[in-house]
Amino acid sequence: MVAGQAEGEAGAEDAPALRVSCPQPLLRAAREYDRKGHIEEAVSAYEAAIAAAELAGDHDTLAEALRRLAVVRCRQQKTAEARALCRRSEAVALEAGHPGLVAEALNTAGGIDLIDERFDAARALFLRASALDIDPDLRGRVEQNLGTVASTQGDHPHALERYRRSLTGFLAAANDHGCAVAYHNLGVVSIDLRLWAEADRYLGLCLEAVRATGDLHLRGLALLNRAEALIGLDRLREAGLAAESASGIFDELHAPRELADAYRVRGSVFRKNGELGRAQARLRLAVEFASASGCALSEAEASRELALVLMALGRGADAAALMAQAAGELERLKPASRPSRILAGEYPASVRAWGELLAVADPQGARHAERVAAGAVDLARLLGYGEEAQARLRIGACLHPFDPARLLDGTVPWDVGPMIRHHAERRDGSGPFGLRGDAIPLDAEILGIVDAHDTEPPTDGAAGRWWRADVVSAFRRIGSSAG
The missing domain is CATH 1.25.40.10 (Tetratricopeptide repeat domain)
Structure with missing residues (x-):
């Protein structure tokens, strides 16, 4: 064992005297155990340092030991205790008039909220810490x-x-x-x-x-x-x-949360290597570990990957149902980025998940969907759509091969169901639902004309009957510019 470990073990018999007189060496020993992954020894040493610091009136060491023990308790999934330790650390630091240690406690408490996916609470704590007079290291x-x-x-x-x-x-x-x-x-x-x-x-x-x-x-x-x-x-x-x-x-x-992510990545490697049985086994373990540890994001990511395996195994209905659940959680936990990023091809996690499922089920269809998405944005821009409306149309076009019923209830950033459901409608009523004229949403007409021309271009006469004149005219201008 390293010297720090031996010192901690040898000091156990003399603990009362050491804890009273030497809080700082105990804190150093605890940190060494912590860095090496010896969790139980770290907890004992931190608790000893806390007791020694309280008796010695060493507020700085006390605040630091409380905060570091909070980090360990968080790793052990004892988040209520971890938060209480952070509050004690902040209070001790405030009493001592030490803004740096106050910020340390706030930063650690924010980290616990971040792990528990309480993002707004975490940001508020971090911003409180950043507003204090802190050194470059803590600022980092x-x-x-x-x-x-x-x-x-x-x-x-x-x-x-x-x-x-x-x-x-x-x-x-x-x-x-x-x-x-x-x-x-x-x-x-x-x-x-x-x-x-x-x-x-x-x-x-x-x-x-x-x-x-x-x-x-x-x-x-x-x-x-x-x-x-x-x-x-x-x-x-x-x-x-x-x-x-x-x-x-x-x-x-x-560390069950991190282990769940490791199983997910191993499952992904097996899937890409074509070892679908091994992939499925690892990913089910990933879902189980993530669920047991209460990490919704890890569970959603593992479920997303498992849905891809089920699709590759030919279990399309099961894959789509599982992906709907996973995409809903991803949309809740990792919401859409700015419209400008979506227009640059940086799709939100939920949309990317559906796109990956399509790529497994129908690679050619996935390439078609991406071409249609790019073309629909070009056409929408020419028709005067704003940035957010263009981003909405891009997502709808990217996902148009799917049953729109799967894309409702918050599984993607916007309600793109109507444009997908009606993109095959024609103004002369010849579409699948018989909608006519202005009963067809403009988004659906834009998606419809780009989709049709990418698949099987209609005649000029048909185009005039099927879509609005301004949509047809704008589409032809795009084609003329590309030519």
Whole structure:
């Protein structure tokens, strides 16, 4: 064992005297146990440090030990106790007149809310911390957490900005561990932006830094997320090895939420390798672990991946039903980004999930849907649609091959059901529901004309009977410009 571990164990017999007189060495020992993943020893040492600091009247050490114990309790899924410890830490720091420690307590409490997916509460705590007079290192951590809130809620460009600010703070503070965390989160947001090579680079830098700091939990996260980047780069063998290593770490740390994500990534590798039985087994475990740990986002991501496996196994109805559940949760937890990002092809998580299902069921149909989505936006822009209306139309066009009944009840950002349901209607009443003239929504006409021309272009005479004259005229102008 390392010296810190031996010291903690040897000190157990002399605990009363050590706890009374030496709160700071106890806190250092607790942190060493924590970094090495020895959770029970860390808890005992933090509790000893708290008792010693209270007796010694050492408010700074007391506030810090309370806060760090809160982090450990959070990892153990004891969030009520963790929040109470943060409140005690904040109160002690306020009494001591130490704004930096107040901000530390607020930042940790916000982190607990972030893990529990209470995003608005987390952001409020982080902003309170950022308003205080704090050093570059703490500024880096607060910016990091604000970036994570932005990323989780789909604002990836804003998250990237926050993460870069945090890296600047950590570099200024010469905080190697903070830099490792910043590299990790820059890698994660690069995955969200589908910048696979950048993600691989950042996560590689994180793993290099972690080798020096010895943070086992962060090493597991970096391996797990690098596996996702490697999947994006189609380096499946390396991805599988990285995800397997991450699973081993999180099993050792008794971290069920992270273990659920590791099983999900391993299931994804198996699916892409065509090993559907092994994929299904891993993904069912991922859903089970995520559900048991109360992590709705992890459960939704695992269910999304499991739906893709079911579709590949030919169980289309089961796949669509499961995807509807998963997409609804993804839309709730990772809502739509700004319309400008959607128009640039950065779909919300719920829409991306449906698109992935279509790609498994009908790859050619998925390519057709994306062409129609791009063309519908061009036409809508020419007809004077605003940015948000264009984004809505793009999502509807992207998902138009699906039964619109599956896309209701909050499973995608807007109610695109009417445009999908009626996009095959024709103004002369020859469509499937017999709607005529202006009874057909304009969104549906725009989607309909682009869809028809991508599939089997009608004659000029038919186009004049089927769609509004201004829609036909605008569509022809687009075709003339492209030619």
